[in-house]
Amino acid sequence: MAKSVLDLTDSHAHIDDPGFDADREAMFARAADAGVRQIVVPAVDRESWNRIAAICASHPQALPAYGLHPIYIARHRPEHLAELATQLKTRRPVAVGEIGLDFFLTELDQERQRHFFVQQLRLAREFDLPVIVHARRAMDEVTSTMRRIGGLRGVVHSFAGSLQQAQRLWDLGFCLGIGGPVTYERAQRLRHVVATMPLDRLLLETDAPDQPGACHRGERNEPANLREVLDVVAQLRGESQASxxxxTSENARRLFKP
Structure with a gap:
């Protein structure tokens, strides 16, 4: 199959996930055929950093980000923040992530989440790196926390908020990561945001292996499926897929500076 002439960046894909161990090389080939030239690979916990570093070292199209994800708050230890600072200094990833707050899962300790989120925001500011932010049922607090810390830039991935919440993020200079959820017709609020938002604040993502689009529901997601997201976004905005x-790839390069 001839490779696509499109220039796509998957700004969020967990391709270090063990679900890709059996066919990771084929996954990279399918991504290239679909026009995906770069893939940002965010971490979720301390254990994932070395795994991501190894994958990215052997695949230059894969770009590492290191952080401590709120869903895995029970795994995180205070010393991991010091170790993260060392990683940011010595390995110089493209971002600090995936970090944030998750108030959807009520069993997660919210105070510990807040502590780790704030400390990682401060590290991102100290090392002048963008942040990749998870905000589920916590958009307003995430936004107010980032505004309070100040001096930050980044992307709220898998954005699912209102137009007003999006505007507050744009006012802070943040991008929105848009993936599989926009391909579902029922996602009318999200589709309105995507159709009307400033193009220079838009990033495309898959969140692979999670959040497959409408054409792949129930399947493992992967970067090649970014084409489905692109198709829907282009239709919503009345613009060409190529444009x-x-x-969005230029936005990603500007933000992550690979």
């Missing part, structure tokens, strides 16, 4: 692909 959306080029603009």
């Amino acid at each position: 959306i692909a080029a603009a």
Whole structure:
């Protein structure tokens, strides 16, 4: 199959996930065929950092981000923050992530989440790196916390908020990561945001292996499926796929500076 002429960046894909161990090389080939030229790979816990570093070292199209994800708050230890600072200094990833707050899962300790989120925001500011932010049922607090810390830039991935919440993020200079959920017709609020938002604040993502689009529901997601997201975003905005692909990839390069 001839490779696509599109220039796409998957700004969020957990391709270090063990679900890709059996066919990771084929996954990279499918991504290239679909026009995905770069893939940002965010970490979720301390254990994932070395795994991501190894994958990215052997695949230059894969770009590492290191952080401590709120869903895995029970795994995180205070010393991991000091170790993260060392990682940011010595390995110089493209971002600090995935970090944030998750108030959807009520069993997660919210105070510990807040502590780790704030400390990682401060590290991102100290090392002048963008952040990749998870905000589930916590958008307003995430936004107010980032505003309070100040001096930050980044992306709220898998954005699912209102137009007003999006505007507050744009006012802070943040991008929105848009993936599989936009491909579902029922996602009318999200589709309105995507159709009307400033193009220079838009990033495309898959969140692989999670959040497959409508054409792949129930399947493992992967970066090649970014084409489905691109198709829907282009339709919603009344623009060409090539122009959306080029603009969102340029946005990613500007933010992550690979």
